Amino acid sequence: xxxxxxxxxxxxxxxxxxxxxxxxxxxxxxxxxxxxxxxxxxxxxxxxxxxxxxxxxxxxxxxxxxxxxxxxxxxxxxxxxxxxxxxxxxxxxxxxxxxxxxxxxxxxxxxxxxxxxxxxxxxxxxxxxxxxxxxxxxxxxxxxxxxxxxxxxxxxxxxxxxxxxxxxxxxxxxxxxxxxxxxxxxxxxxxxxxxxxxxxxxxxxxxxxxxxxxxxxxxxxxxxxxxxxxxxxxxxxxxxxxxxxxxxxxxxxxxxxxxxxxxxxxxxxxxxxxxxxxxxxxxxxxxxxxxxxxxxxxxxxxxxxxxxxxxxxxxx
Ligand code: NDP
Numbered sequence: 001x002x003x004x005x006x007x008x009x010x011x012x013x014x015x016x017x018x019x020x021x022x023x024x025x026x027x028x029x030x031x032x033x034x035x036x037x038x039x040x041x042x043x044x045x046x047x048x049x050x051x052x053x054x055x056x057x058x059x060x061x062x063x064x065x066x067x068x069x070x071x072x073x074x075x076x077x078x079x080x081x082x083x084x085x086x087x088x089x090x091x092x093x094x095x096x097x098x099x100x101x102x103x104x105x106x107x108x109x110x111x112x113x114x115x116x117x118x119x120x121x122x123x124x125x126x127x128x129x130x131x132x133x134x135x136x137x138x139x140x141x142x143x144x145x146x147x148x149x150x151x152x153x154x155x156x157x158x159x160x161x162x163x164x165x166x167x168x169x170x171x172x173x174x175x176x177x178x179x180x181x182x183x184x185x186x187x188x189x190x191x192x193x194x195x196x197x198x199x200x201x202x203x204x205x206x207x208x209x210x211x212x213x214x215x216x217x218x219x220x221x222x223x224x225x226x227x228x229x230x231x232x233x234x235x236x237x238x239x240x241x242x243x244x245x246x247x248x249x250x251x252x253x254x255x256x257x258x259x260x261x262x263x264x265x266x267x268x269x270x271x272x273x274x275x276x277x278x279x280x281x282x283x284x285x286x287x288x289x290x291x292x293x294x295x296x297x298x299x300x301x302x303x304x305x306x307x308x309x310x311x312x313x314x315x316x
Pocket of ligand 1: 119120121153154155156157158159161178179182183184185205241242243244286
């Protein structure tokens with residue numbers, strides 16, 4: 001292990017959680033490396049206007065916010081590398097060996113901030129209109145659809161919650177579910193069924209999102225799986241509510257997780273089951289999933305890591 005590839009803190013991930021952790025850790029005079037990942041910046045990179053991040057009264061574009069965040073981390077000395085961490089070796093404890101395609105790095109403490117990915121249907125038109133009427137976050141984008149007709153895809157709690165939230169703005173919300181039975185909890189399903197602004201379209205899937213980047217979404221081509229009948233539903237927005245996948249594969253062999261793959265941390269802290277490894281942001285949070293909450297937990301992880309390093313040093 002040479003000095004150059006040895007850092008006091010290695011942050012894995014470069015969304016709001018990872019970059020906030022980097023800002024705090026480098027401002028605490030720690031030597032910090034951020035392994036940003038090949039797709040750096042996290043979920044805000046696929047968002048257009050961000051209007052709910054405090055401090056930007058006019059809003060800010062998601063990618064612009066991440067550029068500023070990155071610059072702020074670099075200003076205090078964080079080293080940022082746009083590469084994926086491919087393996088972590090925790091044998092023998094700290095320093096932990098982190099392998100990338102480029103080289104190996106060693107971190108006295110690790111902050112896992114690899115985020116979560118919204119599940120998408122995977123159809124071409126959905127990808128093309130992402131951020132132009134197609135979204136996976138009602139809290140982030142609902143406000144832009146005042147008085148519109150919208151569709152929410154999914155039959156779980158996320159879809160029910162997103163649909164309910166969207167009725168604050170929308171004229172009508174259609175929940176499109178591929179079966180005729182909800183996966184959602186009874187209470188959340190019943191609430192959606194009782195909501196006069198919500199209609200259900202059962203046994204149906206989206207075959208195509210109709211629209212252009214210039215004009216936004218104008219409709220969805222649907223297929224009823226029982227009758228094979230096709231139809232067009234006129235809506236101006238489509239929200240995915242088919243779940244999120246935490247990006248926790250890298251650490252699945254040694255970090256404690258819940259049954260959905262979210263990293264478990266001590267309540268009120270960012271400590272994982274491995275001494276010296278901390279977790280922040282959406283990879284450990286399936287409830288709030290906001291940039292501001294991810295940033296908050298990134299700050300907590302940096303403080304936890306700093307204190308852990310300090311305690312270790314004074315014990316030596
Ligand atoms: P779930 O996995 O529970 O539900 C996903 C839904 O999306 C299912 O109805 C599923 O259909 C559907 N779906 C999945 N893939 C596709 C696809 N390719 N095409 C069409 N439909 C698809 O995920 P959620 O995000 O809803 O919930 C995750 C966890 O978080 C749950 O434990 C939930 O209870 C919890 N949660 C709790 C909330 C709360 O309490 N306030 C709010 C939100 C989530 P099918 O049913 O046919 O499989």
